[in-house]
Amino acid sequence: MTAPTDEAEPPTDVHLTRSIHGLRELWPDQSAHIVLTRVQRTCLIVVTIALAAALLRWTIVTLQVVIAVITVLYAGAITFRLALTWAASRREHRVRVSDEDARAVPDHELPVYTVLVPAYHEPQVIGMLMEHLAELEYPVEKLDIQLLLEADDEETIAAARAVLPGPHVRIVTVPPAHPRTKPKACNYGLQLATGELVTIYDAEDRPDPLQLRRAAVAFDRLGPEYVCLQAELGYFNADQNRITRWFTLDYATWFRSLLPGLVALGMPIPLGGTSNHLRMRTLRELGAWDPYNVTEDADLGIRLARLGHRVGVLDSVTLEEANSDFINWVKQRSRWYKGYLVTWLIHMRTPRRSARQLTWRGLLCLNLFVAGTPLTALLNTVFWAMTALWFVARPPTVQLLFDTPFYYVGLVCLVFGNAVVIYLNVLAVHQMGRPDLLLTALLSPVYWAMASIAGAKAALQLVFNPSYWEKTTHGLHLPTARRPAEQAHAS
Template sequence: MAEPGAAREPGVAERLADDEYCAAALIEAVDGLRTRFPDASASIAFTRTQKIAGAVVAAVVLACAIAWPIPTAATLVSAMTAVYILALSDRLLIFRRGLTSGPVVIDDDLARSLPDDALPAYTVLIPAYDEPEVVGELIANMRALEYPPDKVQILLLLEADDTVTIEAARGLDDDESVTVVLVPPAEPRTKPKACNYGLAFANGDIVTIYDAEDEPDPLQLRRVAAAFAAADSDVVCIQGKLSFHNATDNLLTKWFTADYGIWFGFLLPGIMASRSPIPLGGTSNHFRRSLLDEIGAWDPHNVTEDADLGVRIAARGYRTEVLDSVTLEEANVDGINWIRQRSRWYKGYMQTWLVHMRHPVRLWRTLGPVGVYRFTLLLAGTPVIACVNMAFWLILLTWVTGEPRAIAALFPGLFYYLALISLILGNGAAVYMNIIAIREDDRSELLGSALLVPAYWVMMSIAAIKGMWQLLVSPSYWEKTAHGLATPKKSGDGDEEDVS
């Protein structure tokens, strides 16, 4: 509480009306990270050293391919086979740890037992762009949060030239629980830039992000407050679990739901147990505000700013915990829309790996050998393996259709058997993890889709190839994911209203 006679801190309305303050907030939102921590910014996709190293490697591979085509191809295939085995082994290890340890659990009674006056002040940032169809649902979802109204600040972040969403949000003028913040037009036009701008108007001790269509667990804020209270001082972020309210719309949404079930239910808790960097999800991550100020908040030039922030948290010696509290989202029902979204994620993963590998020795010292190993397999290995999958499938098709001798030369000695193990056991293990995750989550309606999941992998490969191409030609371009395409929510599931 301020002492008598002390200057009162301006409120949100006063700061929004202060043109000078808003101009400074925009500069900080765009340039804050790259000004204070230039090596942590993805505003430059490739450093000079990385460009030279990439060019040298490409030139050597091309020269070898011209001079010795078969041995060069065999060497590349052998190297990627080894990467497959390493990635598969690590993924199974992480999955097993997640299966046995699981996320942090805060039950309802404990969450509700915290007295209101002991709860920290909260700021909820909700960035939205060209999403007029979900604004109405936003109010109901935010009102459902069981948190003292005087301790939660909800900021709806809209681009100042997004007239359709602004028009849809005019109905919020009479709702004091939500404050509309117009983000001045400026490049890059990304979600993290909007969140950085909103942070300038945040007054909470804990800051979280929800997407406009999100339906969080009503007790999620209280669960997070309890989790922070019980956690060690080095825990600065709590990541909630994500799932979908339209899981059974079609085969794609079933695959997507099972994919999220494995990732948030088992793999992230497994990574948490190993104390390796956790690539955060794009929503339902809750931060101590002091942490965001310390490390420069979000990178507006990184298209997976969440994953990047998770690595920066670990690189500073802090930790993230995964909480068993679910936020429901809308799963993509359209294949093209899904590929746009997934290609951005793959691009951002590689973008994040390139940024943090600018100083590999320093990263090794802060994360340790296991942390760097797992960080590389997850952030670089995931998109690379998804890309290379297409080449291996073409090799398999060639072998099956009657050219075994030509293919045999690509798998010398031991690597033939390693590739066979990867083909049979690797694909089998991936399907097995899907089935186990579905069983543990009691989602029997997804079982049939798990048996057809190889077709989903083909879509992943297409998205990864697209994302890696975009990394070269437009690294900071943010491909917008369209929302409001799902079927109406079904009554009886707690989702009574239409979100489309």
């Protein structure tokens, strides 16, 4: 599986070349330019042939073994999430910087901060973006804000030029070239960056006005071993509809329980797509982001861990727009799932080296969390269908497929596992102080069904189009944006 190319000839712009090929040249074994190496393809072919032969010769026994393995791994993934939540609850594992401490640092002592804002076909949110960036409490002479816009996106470029507030915000036009991804645009902007610290905001983001100051103070407190701080992400349109409420609970669990739990257990942190703050020097030494990976953030978190760098969770919130449209939500979630699978494949290319660099803790995270998240979403529908079939028709074949010990493991996954995940959502309701979201938490199985659809789509795209960045439409919370979207789905 190699990334498709639409280039007529290699790009000639030096910055563009570096933004596309920088990681491949520096760390070729960690680039997603080729998703499966020759060894991985060979292993996959051998396993597929062996499994097909076993199915032909010992059909029931082979299916029993496959289901037993899947059941054990599924149980492991659920148990792992419960362990992360427990670890996060033991004590505070987020880095806190008070408003007073954040404002106490004199302006001249603050580092220059680069803020990368990639946007594509989003003229409707550019005006609001400028308002939110203007609210950042950081001296403008220490700000290097780049709007990373595709050179052929004339509408967004025109909208940005009309509202630029000053020289600290500049438009950087990224020449069109494959892959057309957010990490490639960020890599391009990085070539021109002047900051000691760098972060990414999406065009619709509403960051905590003190977030840059908090991060700068936190880096100074924590010392050089900490090279990245991930801020919490939340949603400003949580109450728009049921999908946005589910999404809000999902993020609350992720950023308030799971990521702090990973910190508590000393495991790698799959970063979020925005509001991760990094030391510029380290980021450049790592080769920056992988332009061929559609979850470049999660991949970067694993690469940081492999080289021994530490990542913390910053107690500061950036509000984003929750997807309110089902089709748009599936596009976004399937991209995330696909990227997680690509990240797992990349970092399992050299299992011994990964084990040595990540230790057993990191390998658990890589397999049960990074790979486990999309795979459990994909497998949910399969197991639910088999369970429903058993209760409706009780076919003997289904009973044969579950050997007795693994039948009980599967039963525990079905009853206890699903209850645990619902409990995590109820816990998020409590942590957020939002009792009105309790019904949404109890209706979580419907949300999981949506995630299964996204998981199936991710698996297909992984095979046929691994580096394709499926664009998420933003601004759907705006009344003027909802009507065209509804008309498009109706047609």
